[in-house]
Amino acid sequence: MNTETRVQLNVRVSKSTSDQLDEIVEYYQLHTKLGRVYKGDVLTDIIQKSHEIMEKQKVINNRKY
Template sequence: MMSNQRVQLNVRITKETYQKLDEIVAYYQENVKVGRIYKGDVLSDIIEKSHEIMEKQKSRQRS
């Protein structure tokens, strides 16, 4: 279950990584019709999807 609680995350990334994030946010903005898309929303989505993939791989390894 997702919580609406927010945590401030301050990180340093390379300029190239930041530019890639801007490109991803622009892509989301063009292809997701739910209003304004924020970098935090995109990062949360990427982390959630990566976590799901990781959990599936872990469960396969245990089988």
Template sequence: MSEDKRIQLNVRIANETSKKLDEIVEYYQQNTKLGRIYKGDVLTDIIEKSYDVMKKQQNANKKF
């Protein structure tokens, strides 16, 4: 994850979504050896992985 330039996002999410994010953060915390894991780190990881999947799908669709 790039640490050079960061912005703050202020978003409203459903309470249930927030609880799910808390569970995901806890999962990351238990299954990584990186030290303290923050919600922003988890969201960044999820977004980057989703972006990679999207790009692969776009490239696969271009081949047909």
């Protein structure tokens, strides 16, 4: 468990988005040996990876100028 302070996000998403998240959580559960996988952990992982990609793109874009 991460020692960072956690906040609760209450969001509304479409049924199809919720179904996709369920599918992704199931995929993570099947392909990880860490035990139980939670939606919040999957969302955190997705957001962190997306943020890393964004930061790399920002560096690449800054080099162009």
